[in-house]
Amino acid sequence: MTASEGTILVVFGATGDLTHRKLIPAVADLHRTGLLKGPLRIVGYARQDLDDESFRALLKQTVEGEGTNAVIADTCYVQGDFREKAGYERLAKRLSELEKEGGSAGRLYYLAAPPSFYTDIFQGIGAAGLAKEGEGFRRIIVEKPFGRDLETAESLNTELHQVFQESQVFRIDHYLGKETVQNILVLRFANGIFEPLWNRNYIDHVQITVAESLGVEHRARYYEEAGALRDMLQNHLLQLMTLIAMEPPVAFEADAVRNEKVKVLRAIHLPAPEDVPRLTVRGQYGRGEIDQQQVPGYRQEPDVAANSNRETFAALKLQVENWRWAGVPFYLRTGKRLAQRTSEISVQFQRAPQRMFAREARLKPNVLRLRIQPDEGITLSVGAKVPGMKIELRDVEMEFDYDAFGHPGTDAYERLLHDALIGDSTLFTRKDEVESAWRVVDAIERGWQQEETAPEIYPAGSWGPESADELLHHDGRRWHLR
Ligand SMILES: NC(=O)c1ccc[n+]([C@@H]2O[C@H](COP(=O)([O-])OP(=O)(O)OC[C@H]3O[C@@H](n4cnc5c(N)ncnc54)[C@H](OP(=O)(O)O)[C@@H]3O)[C@@H](O)[C@H]2O)c1
Structure with missing residues (x-):
């Protein structure tokens, strides 16, 4: 099965360690192995004051692995704080522009962000109307740790479900x-x-x-x-x-x-x-x-x-x-x-x-x-x-x-990213x-x-x-x- 015609991968925390060490190389592997049908555009979101060009330059310095240059050449960047409403509005605008150009099979949001911001991000996505399905799928991958005990995990799930249905949620355990x-x-x-x-x-x-x-x-x-x-x-x-x-x-x-x-x-x-x-x-x-x-x-x-x-x-x-x-x-x-x-x-x-x-x-x-x-x-x-x-x-x-x-x-991230793109949650918790x-x-x-x-x-x-x-x-x- 192949994934992602006209799909956008939005990475919250795009300047961080996980994005550079795991996510971008995993997307490059998916390209190389032919498992991506059509374009998968990456849109990075983080606090640093970067534009598309400087974000690509940053990725080039830090990302390793064969075939990453082709992936990096197509990436975009939206600057914003996780707690800032205007940031999500900028993101919404940019996403609709990209979809007009490249198709709108769906959007996969990836939370490569510090866990203390998870709730802000769920709320920001929800308030900007970014979780509503219609034009294409809307899915979210949430990284570990998911809470620090039962109480915090339950309240995180409640917050998440205010915005996404369980069928849209992919809690990742890379094992x-x-x-x-x-x-x-x-x-x-x-x-x-x-x-x-x-x-x-x-x-x-x-x-x-x-x-x-x-x-x-x-x-x-x-x-x-x-x-x-x-x-x-x-x-x-x-x-x-x-x-x-x-x-x-x-x-x-x-x-x-x-x-x-x-x-x-x-x-x-x-x-x-x-x-x-x-x-x-x-x-x-x-x-x-x-x-x-x-x-x-x-x-x-x-x-x-x-x-x-x-x-x-x-x-x-x-x-x-x-x-x-x-x-x-x-x-x-x-x-x-x-x-x-x-x-x-x-x-x-x-x-x-x-x-x-x-x-x-x-x-x-x-x-x-x-x-x-x-x-x-x-x-x-x-x-x-x-x-x-x-x-x-x-x-x-x-x-x-x-x-x-x-x-x-x-690679584990390649496999899981692929599964989330095709909507298969068997290997997610x-x-x-x-x-x-x-x-x-x-x-x-x-x-x-x-x-x-x-x-x-x-x-x-x-x-x-x-x-x-x-x-x-x-x-x-x-x-x-x-
Ligand atoms: N690294 C790993 O190998 C690994 C493995 C398993 C799970 N995880 C999980 O993955 C997530 C990310 O980890 P990481 O190691 O990549 O973290 P990290 O290197 O600290 O990166 C955090 C990212 O979040 C951004 N950020 C922080 N505060 C922000 C704010 N207020 N507004 C907007 N952007 C903000 C940072 O951007 P700026 O610096 O530009 O602000 C950066 O892009 C965490 O939940 C972690 O537990 C990581």
């Missing part, structure tokens, strides 16, 4: 645009062998790790407010968990898939505040070594309070209370400045019910590892006989490597999904607030606090990545 994440559904539902085993009778537990080796970088001001739980777990990790735990949808289409995902989120047991310390770990990175370089601790980073208790690591043990998953723990962990940058899901199966071979106990249990990034692929570990007269057993791995396809997959995810995070936050203890410091370059290992050791298990 869902990754090839390997979409492959979870293909692996589960296009193959006959996994689904019969995919339940409490055969699966011992599931681990989800999203590890970053970078520190807080230039995002300290935001991060001091958010922390690992809100920044990563509420969205990326819980989304991965829903894909692993959901029931088969009746069809691979937006509402059918999202109905099943939201059921998982609703089935997650919300721990009482007094149980939270037993089921979770909060950590913060201290000084350490990454790639043989000394790196500062979180509290030594610019714009971080010297006594900050903000968590840069979180590990949780969650339970999905339904028939499929009763009694199967899901261990989730994410953190900054960990030993390596990697995202991986591992599904550990139960051991064979009877030990027939000597030294069989030394074998590891069967584990299906879904490697999401980098080094994308799937591995299944099994026990095998070592050649020879004796029955000697060893763990071996059956390996599928994404390189086998011989071409790199589509719905209102009830976002709110249900916040309900889980809020339950943990409540426990942490009551606890009033500082996060456990872990050395940069390690796999996080020792308590995260203990969380699993206590259950007789261990992290596969360590």
Whole structure:
């Protein structure tokens, strides 16, 4: 399917990091791969005093990637503050002029703006009549974070729905645009062998790790407010968990898939505040070594309070209370400045019910590892006989490597931008999904607030606090990545 004849992409926050690093290159990729039918015009909106020419010059300096020049040559700029009515009126005028020239299939608004302005932008769009469909579609992509707890997410949804219908809204979680994440559904539902085993009778537990080796970088001001739980777990990790735990949808289409995902989120047991310390770990990175370089601790980073208790690591043990998953723990962990940058899901199966071979106990249990990034692929570990007269057993791995396809997959932003342009919201999070995810995070936050203890410091370059290992050791298990 192709997208966007005479379509306009309006980027709110067009001079920012996300636009330059992700959005413009994603549009260039769409052009290059032939997925854009006809022109897709970019209109940037931001506060800086620029015109079309100086905006293009700015993009040329900062945007990287093949084919971006062709995209940049056609971009326009409207100067305005997010809180200024006149700015939206200038934008409305410019958009109608462009549509007279180039067609009016529709407009896609992209909120690449600081979250504190989301409501101003919804209201500005609404007041200027920019959300009304008629001539063409009107859709909006909203970046993370979507709120900072259930209450703020609900009020953001209320504000959004004053202006846009849910069918016009595309809440983006770029993890869902990754090839390997979409492959979870293909692996589960296009193959006959996994689904019969995919339940409490055969699966011992599931681990989800999203590890970053970078520190807080230039995002300290935001991060001091958010922390690992809100920044990563509420969205990326819980989304991965829903894909692993959901029931088969009746069809691979937006509402059918999202109905099943939201059921998982609703089935997650919300721990009482007094149980939270037993089921979770909060950590913060201290000084350490990454790639043989000394790196500062979180509290030594610019714009971080010297006594900050903000968590840069979180590990949780969650339970999905339904028939499929009763009694199967899901261990989730994410953190900054960990030993390596990697995202991986591992599904550990139960051991064979009877030990027939000597030294069989030394074998590891069967584990299906879904490697999401980098080094994308799937591995299944099994026990095998070592050649020879004796029955000697060893763990071996059956390996599928994404390189086998011989071409790199589509970039997540390219994929998601394309889907929003053709109006397919399967890989975007719905209102009830976002709110249900916040309900889980809020339950943990409540426990942490009551606890009033500082996060456990872990050395940069390690796999996080020792308590995260203990969380699993206590259950007789261990992290596969360590
Ligand atoms: N960067 C990433 O990799 C990344 C990843 C995931 C999600 N996100 C989300 O994407 C959004 C944008 O992030 P970012 O890193 O691109 O932010 P950023 O670099 O700070 O850019 C913010 C943009 O908003 C504009 N802006 C700020 N205040 C304004 C105002 N009052 N009126 C008009 N324009 C204003 C800035 O323009 P001027 O400077 O011209 O004022 C700039 O274009 C955030 O919600 C963030 O959480 C970013």
